[in-house]
Each structure stands twice: as C-alpha cells, then as structure tokens.
Amino acid sequence: MSTNLSVEDVPFNRFHTLLTVRSVGGLFVDGYVLSIIGVALATLSPQLGLDAFWQGTIAASALLGIFVGGFIGGMLTDRLGRRLLYFVGPAMFVIFSVLQFWVTSGTELFALRFITGIAVGIEYPVATAFLVEFLPKKQRGPCLASLNVLWFAGAACAFVVAEALLHFGGENGWRWTLSSTAVFGALLFLIRIGTPESPRWLLSKGRAEEAERIIRRVYGAHFGLANLKENREGKKLRLNDLLHSGYGKRMAFVAIFWTCSVTPVFAVYAFAPRVLDALHLRGDWASWGSIAITLLFVVGCILAMRQVNTLGRRKLLIRSFLWSGLALLLLGWMNNGPSLLILALFGAYALLIGGAQVLQFVYPNEIFPTEIRAGAVGFTASLSRIGAAAGTWLVPLSLQNAGIEATMYIAAAITFTGLLVSWLMAPETKNLTLNEAASLGEEAPLNPARQPVFFERPSPYK
Known part of the structure; x- marks a missing residue:
C-alpha cells in the first residue's frame, strides 16, 4: 500500500x-x-560582595553563554545530527546547576x-529543528510558538x-535556588530517551x-x-551561505527582530525586583507583581500562539511590536503613577509582546532549509543575545545613573526598532510547506498574495 x-x-x-x-x-x-538569577541576586549579592557592575555581569553571563552555545549548537546539530545534541543541553543543566551550590565568589558564579x-x-x-522537521504544516506555527509559552x-x-x-532555605536559600535547575534538567534528559533521528537530516x-x-x-x-x-538535488548549502543571496537578508531580519523582542524582556527579568522598586512597587507589591507579570507573559504567548495561523506571522509581529512599544513608552512617561497603573502598564506590555516572542522560533525554522536550519537558528539566536546581554548588563547602571524614566524610554526605542524592521522585512509563511518557505526561487515566493494588513508593505524576499 x-x-x-x-x-x-x-x-x-x-x-x-x-x-x-x-x-x-x-x-x-x-x-x-x-x-x-533575577530573584536570587538580591540575596546572594551581599554574601558574595557584588557591586552593581558584578550584578549586571552575572545577570548577563548566561546570555553571553547563549551567544557561544548558539553558534556551537547550531553547527554541531547540522553536522552531527539532531538526536545526539538533544541530550547535551539537559546533561549540562544538571552538572553546572549543582556546582552553583558551592560557589564562593562572583567570578565562580559568572563562570558557571x-x-x-x-x-x-x-x-x-x-x-x-527537531520539532519543525516532523510537524504537520497546520500545527507547525502553533507548536513552534508554544516553545515560548x-x-x-x-x-x-x-x-x-x-x-x-x-x-x-535560610542563609543557603539562594544556593538551593540556583541549584534547583538540576531537577528539571534531569527530568528533561529522561523524557527525551527514545527519540529518533530527523529523517530530513538523515536524507x-x-x-x-x-x-x-x-x-x-x-x-x-x-x-x-x-x-x-x-529536496534531494542541487547544491549543498553551508552555514556561510547565510551571508549570501537571499539568506543574508533573512538572517538580518531574524537577528534584528529577535534582538529587539528579547532585549527589554531579559532586562526586566534579570532585574524585575529593582525595576519594580524604581517604579515605586515595593514589598508584597513587588513580589506578587513579578509573579503576576510573568504569568501575563505566559497568557500573552498563549493568545499569540492561537493567532499565528489565523492572523498570520507578519501581521502578528508588526502589531505586537507596535502596542508593546507604546506600553513601555507610557511606563516611562507615567513612572510616578499609582501602583495599580504601573502594574497595568507592565501587564499590558507582557500581554502584547507575546506575538514577537512566539515568532522567534517560527520564522528562522521556516525560512531556512534543512542543511542549515539548526545553524541558522543558532546563529541568529547568538546574534540576538549580544543586544540582550548588553541590555541586561546596563540595566543596573542605567537605573543608577539615568533613572527609571530614561530606562523605559530606551526599552521602548528598542521595541520600535523591531517594529520598523518587521514592517520593512517580515514575510508571510503560514500557508507554505517547509520547502516553499525556505526556497529562494521565484516558483515559491516567501510572501504569497494575501489580504492587506496594518502597515502593509511588499515582502523584500520576492
């Protein structure tokens, strides 16, 4: 049959x-x-004698690691296969999370x-890459979007x-906190046992x-x-093909929009208590506010995940940057407002940035071919973390020297930059197969005919 x-x-x-x-x-x-790390820093900083410089450095350390890991992981995943690298991350989570329990200095914590x-x-x-290469076309967008949820x-x-x-946890509470990642890393390793290799990669x-x-x-x-x-015929692609022809444009688009969507988010997460304190939310307001805002990020991603097929990738991205940027702008302008207003604006940002967040893994996995897909994702993820690491490192210095108002305006400017780039470059890929979405040929344009959208502009990939 x-x-x-x-x-x-x-x-x-x-x-x-x-x-x-x-x-x-x-x-x-x-x-x-x-x-x-954002929650633990407030407690561990006095015990390890960390000043504002070291707090920012340690908060940004994992982002710097992502910069390196994205390059390494992407290249090795395309070269050695998806299945082998599927277990490397969980194993490293377990080992290096446990070691954080015994750190005695900022230098050791930075390294781990x-x-x-x-x-x-x-x-x-x-x-x-593993996920997109197995998924049916209709579930590809929502399932990739669920990664950010x-x-x-x-x-x-x-x-x-x-x-x-x-x-x-007493005086060792922050040590238990940082080491707790090992539990989730171990569970992740166990549930991945039995996963087959990607047939697209094998082919x-x-x-x-x-x-x-x-x-x-x-x-x-x-x-x-x-x-x-x-596709099984034609020129074999390499990662440096990203820098040529249409793939260079795609790499630039993904790297810039990804950077603009993660930089304010990581900065907020790394220093949520300090940011909320600067906005005059303290004590229980700050603690429960951090949790509430985080949950609203989840809700925003879930709502966006449901719209990724109906609204479309391009329209969802543009609207997400526009409205979340306005929320940050208002946070800067009304930084002395009532606590409920501040929480409402932060909550609005959390909900509205969901579209840009869920598309971080949808676009790069759809618009690059199998031979370089993982490398492209790793490469663009690495590039996005340069801005995210710089933003995270600068947050405590910005709060200390420029104040909360200027800090929020900077975050809004970054978000509006993402809006401009998305308007100029974002394609629509929702109705395409992986081969069509990744093709540079005229027979399979990345931006097929569609209904006009807000801030519509023809795709540069045609």
Whole structure:
C-alpha cells in the first residue's frame, strides 16, 4: 500500500505530541535558568560582595553563554545530527546547576552561569529543528510558538520556586535556588530517551535507508521517502551561505527582530525586583507583581500562539511590536503613577509582546532549509543575545545613573526598532510547506498574495 500524502499533511498524532513535549520542555528549563538569577541576586549579592557592575555581569553571563552555545549548537546539530545534541543541553543543566551550590565568589558564579548559558544556546537550535522537521504544516506555527509559552512558564515557575526556597532555605536559600535547575534538567534528559533521528537530516547526509525506516516507524508502513517532499538535488548549502543571496537578508531580519523582542524582556527579568522598586512597587507589591507579570507573559504567548495561523506571522509581529512599544513608552512617561497603573502598564506590555516572542522560533525554522536550519537558528539566536546581554548588563547602571524614566524610554526605542524592521522585512509563511518557505526561487515566493494588513508593505524576499 502507498500514498501520495505528504508527511506535512498527516493528522497530528501521538508521536507529534510526545516530540512537542520533549522540545518545549527544553524551553521551560531555559526560561527557568535565565529567570532564577533575577530573584536570587538580591540575596546572594551581599554574601558574595557584588557591586552593581558584578550584578549586571552575572545577570548577563548566561546570555553571553547563549551567544557561544548558539553558534556551537547550531553547527554541531547540522553536522552531527539532531538526536545526539538533544541530550547535551539537559546533561549540562544538571552538572553546572549543582556546582552553583558551592560557589564562593562572583567570578565562580559568572563562570558557571556562562557555561549554563552555553547549554541554553545549544538547546535553541536542536529543539526547534527537531520539532519543525516532523510537524504537520497546520500545527507547525502553533507548536513552534508554544516553545515560548513554555519559556515564560519556566520563568514563572522560577519566581515561585525561588520565593519559596529563599523563604525556607535560610542563609543557603539562594544556593538551593540556583541549584534547583538540576531537577528539571534531569527530568528533561529522561523524557527525551527514545527519540529518533530527523529523517530530513538523515536524507541531507545521504542516509536514505535510515530516513525511510524512521518515516515508516513514525507515520506508518505505507509512507516512505516520497512522502517527505524534501529536496534531494542541487547544491549543498553551508552555514556561510547565510551571508549570501537571499539568506543574508533573512538572517538580518531574524537577528534584528529577535534582538529587539528579547532585549527589554531579559532586562526586566534579570532585574524585575529593582525595576519594580524604581517604579515605586515595593514589598508584597513587588513580589506578587513579578509573579503576576510573568504569568501575563505566559497568557500573552498563549493568545499569540492561537493567532499565528489565523492572523498570520507578519501581521502578528508588526502589531505586537507596535502596542508593546507604546506600553513601555507610557511606563516611562507615567513612572510616578499609582501602583495599580504601573502594574497595568507592565501587564499590558507582557500581554502584547507575546506575538514577537512566539515568532522567534517560527520564522528562522521556516525560512531556512534543512542543511542549515539548526545553524541558522543558532546563529541568529547568538546574534540576538549580544543586544540582550548588553541590555541586561546596563540595566543596573542605567537605573543608577539615568533613572527609571530614561530606562523605559530606551526599552521602548528598542521595541520600535523591531517594529520598523518587521514592517520593512517580515514575510508571510503560514500557508507554505517547509520547502516553499525556505526556497529562494521565484516558483515559491516567501510572501504569497494575501489580504492587506496594518502597515502593509511588499515582502523584500520576492
């Protein structure tokens, strides 16, 4: 028995569900890792004698690690395969989180957080490439968008767990807090056991028989390589092809919009208590406000995830940058307002930036081909972390020297930069197969005919 049905058109099955859980679990841990330091810093800084410079440096250390890990993880994932790298990140989470319990200086903590960031950087390209190469076309956008939902869920969990461990853990509470990531890393490692290699990657390496066996195992005995609809002819692409032809433009678009969407978010997460304190939210207002705002980030991502197919990638991205930027602008202008107003504006930002957040893994996985997909995701993730690390490092210095008003205006300016770049460069890919979305040829334009959208502009990729 045979079928001409593409694997991208099959119904969403149990394998897809399990693979989604395995991949989004990595982003949950990533959100936990990158957010836990923001809560622990206030307690550990006096014990380790950290000044504003070292607080910013340690908060940015994991982001610097992501810069390195994204490059390494992307290249190794394309070279060695998705399955092998799938276990590297979780193993590193366990080892280097446990070691943080015994740190005695800011230098040691910086080094361990940096290596943990490398693990996060490795996780981004492998988890997303693995997922997109198996998913049906209709579920591709929402499932990739769910990665960011779980990132913020991990961040929210970090705030809750950290508050509990700092409260009940005594003078070592911050050590238990930083080491708690090991638990989630171990669980992630265990649930990924049994995951098969990506048949698209195997085919790109000329291993057709192995690819066909996995296709039959996942989709059924009547499926084969003919159902994969993957290009097997023509020039083999390398990562440096990103810098040439249309791929250079795509890399620039993804790197810039990703940077503009994560920089204010990471800065807020790393120093949420200090930012809220500067906005005159203290005590219980600050503690519960941090948790509430984090939960609103989750809600915003969930709402955006539901719109990624209906509203479309381009329109969702443009509107997200526009309205979230206005919320930050108002936070700067009304920084002396009542506590409820400040929380409402912060909550509005958290809800409205969701569109840009969920598209961080959708766009790069759709508009680059299999041979360089993981490398492209890792490369653009790394580039985005330069701005995120710089922004995070500068937050305590900006609050100290420029004040909260100027800090919020800077965050708004970064967000509006993302709006401009998205208006000029964002394509629409929601109705395309992976081959069509990644193609540079005229026969498969990235921006097919569609209804006019707010701030509409023809795609530069046509």
